Amino acid sequence: MRIALDAVGGDFAPDAPVAGAVGALPDLPPTAEIVLLGPQTEVEAELAKHGDASGRIRVIDAPQIVGMAEKPLAAVRSKPHSSIGVGLKLQREGSAHAFISAGNTGAVMAASALILGLHQGVERPAIGAMFPTASKPVLVLDAGANVDTSPREMRSFAHVGAIYARDVMGRKDPAVGLLSIGEEPEKGNAAVKEAHQLLKDEQHAFRFVGNVEGRDILAGHVDVVVCDGFVGNVVLKFYESVAHLFTGLLQREMEETVLRSEAMGRVFTVLDYSTYGGAPLLGVRGVSIICHGRSSARAIRNAIGVAARSVERHLSEHIGADLAGGSAA
């Protein structure tokens, strides 16, 4: 197994990606390798700081840099030798099995769709975001790859999300909910009401629990929450900001001794996104993981773990087979 990692994407590159790669090695199968993408000299210099002697981390030169604020499609087209372009092409050629980046999200999405291609029946891939809860995390998709999502697209999100929950999150019989504003099938906007009917009327390999509300996302009843990318993106960013608000409030009000206690450490851990390390781009032919721009080395390390699990469990093959089965195509 070979995992390609964008070493120059994200606010803390190249430090965080390179440290994340070094840190991830013990988590991976002994034969697995990591390929770092970026300007060769720069990345090698960063890697040298870690004195890694495993021989399992290589650098492949990708001299072009896609900035965080660049227009995605234009950047992908004008910079074929960027870390994103080169990393994804390795996967298309079969020289790598997964790609991870904390760089320009739009560019990673566009390049993944263009270079890896999409599974049959997928119009646009969906971003699956892991939401921390008091117990196990929940997958919310789409978290922002699409807007004005059609009912058929929402149905395909349910399928790919359920397979991800089973293969990568280890949920044996995934429960999938459709995000709406009431439990009854007739509650919701036009697209959600139609998606509800599509999901209710078909056979599938997961439990469709019907509509769930905003308050149910974190309640632990469901493994996957399906929604339009506009709604998912708003809720994802809102959740991040609430976690910041809470931790900020605690820091403002509580004394140092309390803040540094183990108990408070456990509270902060729950609210820490980096535990889940990255959001899968679901629907592409292959494995592409998008990390938050502010990803730490720990977040990257965890994203590498997610990528490895996706490869080992044959996530992409399972998604392809399910969608080709026609039920969601």
Added chain:
Amino acid sequence: MRIALDAVGGDFAPDAPVAGAVGALPDLPPTAEIVLLGPQTEVEAELAKHGDASGRIRVIDAPQIVGMAEKPLAAVRSKPHSSIGVGLKLQREGSAHAFISAGNTGAVMAASALILGLHQGVERPAIGAMFPTASKPVLVLDAGANVDTSPREMRSFAHVGAIYARDVMGRKDPAVGLLSIGEEPEKGNAAVKEAHQLLKDEQHAFRFVGNVEGRDILAGHVDVVVCDGFVGNVVLKFYESVAHLFTGLLQREMEETVLRSEAMGRVFTVLDYSTYGGAPLLGVRGVSIICHGRSSARAIRNAIGVAARSVERHLSEHIGADLAGGSAA
């Protein structure tokens, strides 16, 4: 000033509404009165427990009860003598100036629109939800009265929200943001992009700051966040659940002495919705305040304060004048 209060609406009725009314008297102008609506004997018995000798709280008989789970429109039509129906008719006749209920939200919305009527240019009223933040609260609307909101409706939400922020929330020069998935005008779904153009291209008596993202809602840059009712409802319910998750986490992890500290009390206060007491239904001709079904006496008391302020500041007249001005009609 006379404020009509549904004494039998909500999970903790009649205790919470009646206690809330008694508690609110000191907050109100000395001539203000409160009218409690519900089955006369039952409500009078509850009121008697408080030994209120002010003479400023009266009971008016409304023998029919609308259940929390009843279909709104059918309930409104079949029960004209419910607390909701009688209370709103008092306002239409001029015998009361505001109505407050923690009962069936859909029924309060439907009855408010039917009985009070809507301001010119309003197709459906919007629910304005107060979101607690680390500093001053922010008004999010629509929080669930509408789905598939049109760009013109979103524009009218911006207008009524800004007037509410000025009149009732005391913001002198309200900043209004349009909820989207990126700051640039071209980011968003079809309806939001069009609403952005409508708001950008017109003159109005508030600052339109453009698009805001999910992470900006609580950041304190804006006084009002405008969105489709589907999105607003999801985010509102999600926020409530996050506040619960967070307090639950603290309760699980922290020791009693810390939990009972004044500092932790301040943290919990920020996360307590009841501080803001109720969501105004904006766009109706009059004042109608919808409280959470789980409202405590404190929440009701605060809602009465909000209603009184709305009446004193001539909120409804200001909204009517703004909308009749044509800019958002």
